[in-house]
Amino acid sequence: MTEGTDVTTATERDPVAGTEPRPTARDRLRSSFDRAGHLLAVLAGLVFWGWLLTRWLYDWVLARVGIGPGAGEAFLSPAPLEALAASLSSAAGSFGPLGVPVGWLASAADAAALGVDIGPALATGAWYTIVLTLSSLTLGFCIAVPLAILRVYGGPMRWLALAYTELIRGTPLLAQLFVLYYGLPLSAWLNDFSVVGRGFVPGYAFWIAILGFTINGSAYQAEYIRGALETVDEGQLTAARALGLSKFEGIRHVVLPQTLRYAIPAWTNELVYLIKYSSLAGFITVPELYYRANDIASSTLEYTSIFGLLAIVYLGLVLSATNVMGCVERRVAVPGLGGAEGRQQEPNE
Amino acid sequence: MTVPRTNDGDGRTADEQRGDGDERTASPSSATAATDPLLRIENLHKSYGAEEVLRGVSLEIDRGDVEVLVGPSGSGKSTLLQCLNRLTEIDSGHIYLGDTEVTASETDPNEIRQQIGMVFQDINLFAHLTARKNITLGLRKVRGMSAEAARERADSELDRVGLADQADSYPAQLSGGQKQRVGIARALAMDPEVMLFDEPTSALDPELSNEVLAVMDELVDEGMTMVVVTHEMRFARGAASGITFLADGQIVERGPPDRLFENPSHERTAQFFENISHDHD
Numbered sequence: 001m002t003e004g005t006d007v008t009t010a011t012e013r014d015p016v017a018g019t020e021p022r023p024t025a026r027d028r029l030r031s032s033f034d035r036a037g038h039l040l041a042v043l044a045g046l047v048f049w050g051w052l053l054t055r056w057l058y059d060w061v062l063a064r065v066g067i068g069p070g071a072g073e074a075f076l077s078p079a080p081l082e083a084l085a086a087s088l089s090s091a092a093g094s095f096g097p098l099g100v101p102v103g104w105l106a107s108a109a110d111a112a113a114l115g116v117d118i119g120p121a122l123a124t125g126a127w128y129t130i131v132l133t134l135s136s137l138t139l140g141f142c143i144a145v146p147l148a149i150l151r152v153y154g155g156p157m158r159w160l161a162l163a164y165t166e167l168i169r170g171t172p173l174l175a176q177l178f179v180l181y182y183g184l185p186l187s188a189w190l191n192d193f194s195v196v197g198r199g200f201v202p203g204y205a206f207w208i209a210i211l212g213f214t215i216n217g218s219a220y221q222a223e224y225i226r227g228a229l230e231t232v233d234e235g236q237l238t239a240a241r242a243l244g245l246s247k248f249e250g251i252r253h254v255v256l257p258q259t260l261r262y263a264i265p266a267w268t269n270e271l272v273y274l275i276k277y278s279s280l281a282g283f284i285t286v287p288e289l290y291y292r293a294n295d296i297a298s299s300t301l302e303y304t305s306i307f308g309l310l311a312i313v314y315l316g317l318v319l320s321a322t323n324v325m326g327c328v329e330r331r332v333a334v335p336g337l338g339g340a341e342g343r344q345q346e347p348n349e
Numbered sequence: 350m351t352v353p354r355t356n357d358g359d360g361r362t363a364d365e366q367r368g369d370g371d372e373r374t375a376s377p378s379s380a381t382a383a384t385d386p387l388l389r390i391e392n393l394h395k396s397y398g399a400e401e402v403l404r405g406v407s408l409e410i411d412r413g414d415v416e417v418l419v420g421p422s423g424s425g426k427s428t429l430l431q432c433l434n435r436l437t438e439i440d441s442g443h444i445y446l447g448d449t450e451v452t453a454s455e456t457d458p459n460e461i462r463q464q465i466g467m468v469f470q471d472i473n474l475f476a477h478l479t480a481r482k483n484i485t486l487g488l489r490k491v492r493g494m495s496a497e498a499a500r501e502r503a504d505s506e507l508d509r510v511g512l513a514d515q516a517d518s519y520p521a522q523l524s525g526g527q528k529q530r531v532g533i534a535r536a537l538a539m540d541p542e543v544m545l546f547d548e549p550t551s552a553l554d555p556e557l558s559n560e561v562l563a564v565m566d567e568l569v570d571e572g573m574t575m576v577v578v579t580h581e582m583r584f585a586r587g588a589a590s591g592i593t594f595l596a597d598g599q600i601v602e603r604g605p606p607d608r609l610f611e612n613p614s615h616e617r618t619a620q621f622f623e624n625i626s627h628d629h630d
Contacts, residue, residue: 233471233473233476235469235471235473236473236475236476238436238469238473239467239469239473239474239475240475240486241436241459241462242434242436242462242465242466242467242469242536243462243463243486243487243491243535243536243539244459244460244462244463244487244491244539245459245486245487245490245491246459249490253486253490254475254477254486257477258476258477261477334476334477334519334521335519335521335522336476336519336520336521336522337476337477337519337521
């Protein structure tokens, strides 16, 4: 860089530096809150995933060779927490009106004890939920992309894509699962594979659930991708074809890379939905998260506390998913192509 | 006609490229091409629904010529350009590039489009790719060049349009004029025989238009065959070997710029130039 340009940039920078207000105590407080919040979120994430991973690894490996309490058994005993809850609630009675917060503490200790007790079951259920969600989403995506392309560029063939999408979106997911599970002879066919339901391989209900979610999700994803395809300017494909790329190559190398970037926010939405929709697999006996919780609750009748804990696990999964997708979005971001860049400045900046 | 392709990673000078062209016309296989026009359009018809946009257009353009198409909006200029590389399919008529019939059903349009570069009014740079990758995409996927050769070629084309320092910028980070110069470089990198310009400066501020026109002037000097739809009468006057005035899908008048500007034989032409000069003053 020459001296001349140095001088101009310096003079350009000067007035800005002069007018920029010094950070006030409020700003500093706010940014330290932000940092603390961020740290807390990271910590919570580490605890959540640390717990899940430890649980899975233990159940798969150590429990099988007879180390520790055994597969599906809690590492810690809930007894001390239960004792604490009991003594707190009896103490709360003797404090009169002041005993109310103590009563809350007692409930919290009770919930913690319950958490320790049903944690292993929830962790196993979470494994099914995660595998179900991720594999259905990925497989659904593989169907959705050609479906959306057919819908937008397919000429007369687009009616096929439209019919598929509308049929799938227009009927309840639970009904689709029931048709696949009870209506079709899929279970007999799947059971012919000797590996299904043995060892690590889940039973046929699980595979039928993946099929159902894949079909259902593909229709929704196709709609998201279609919307994003239509966002990409027509001239992009024209320019690609003018260079000598075929229509297919133009879509593959020019239109799709832009489309998928536009589609990430909607796709995140589908992922979040699917994490929770996957609970419908419980209705066809897949032992996923909701199924486990419901199973325990119906025998202990502690619905409120168990579903409260269940909600925490779902929340952990959903927040992790949105964070990961946020990272992906930032990772593949291109200047000028979608994103929230430049739209979140303070109004007086 | 297929162009003998060399690996162009070395960034040949314009003179060398012209040399290639001369060899080609002198080669025995196309000995007649020296006298034949490079681009021949015969009795072209095109309708969109009930509206006939081109009504029997015939035009011959020699190698090295710069033909400027002018005319009121809706006269069919842009459609004519899009028919030349079959981005729009015609209803009837013939188009020949050298001795290849562009419009023949057995002609692969993707093959033809490699030999006809196109620059758009809306520029249409690939929004997700850097300036360099906008150029390498065609070289890699269509010409099958290695990544290294394509990159070198792209950089030399960017240098040619004065944007060597913007190779890693995304379209959104470039000015309109810079974008259009990348658009020209992207088309040039494919070694086209003809360059089509569809109102290349219409979307740009006058200031930015000039940097694009400067690049086009250089191409004219290098002897590139060009068909240009534009309202830039200064460019037409200075660079065109012929001006074709179209109205209502037909060629009203064609001739060298001096005659058409100074002494048009049709009232319609005179009126058009009159209106244009008022608009631009």
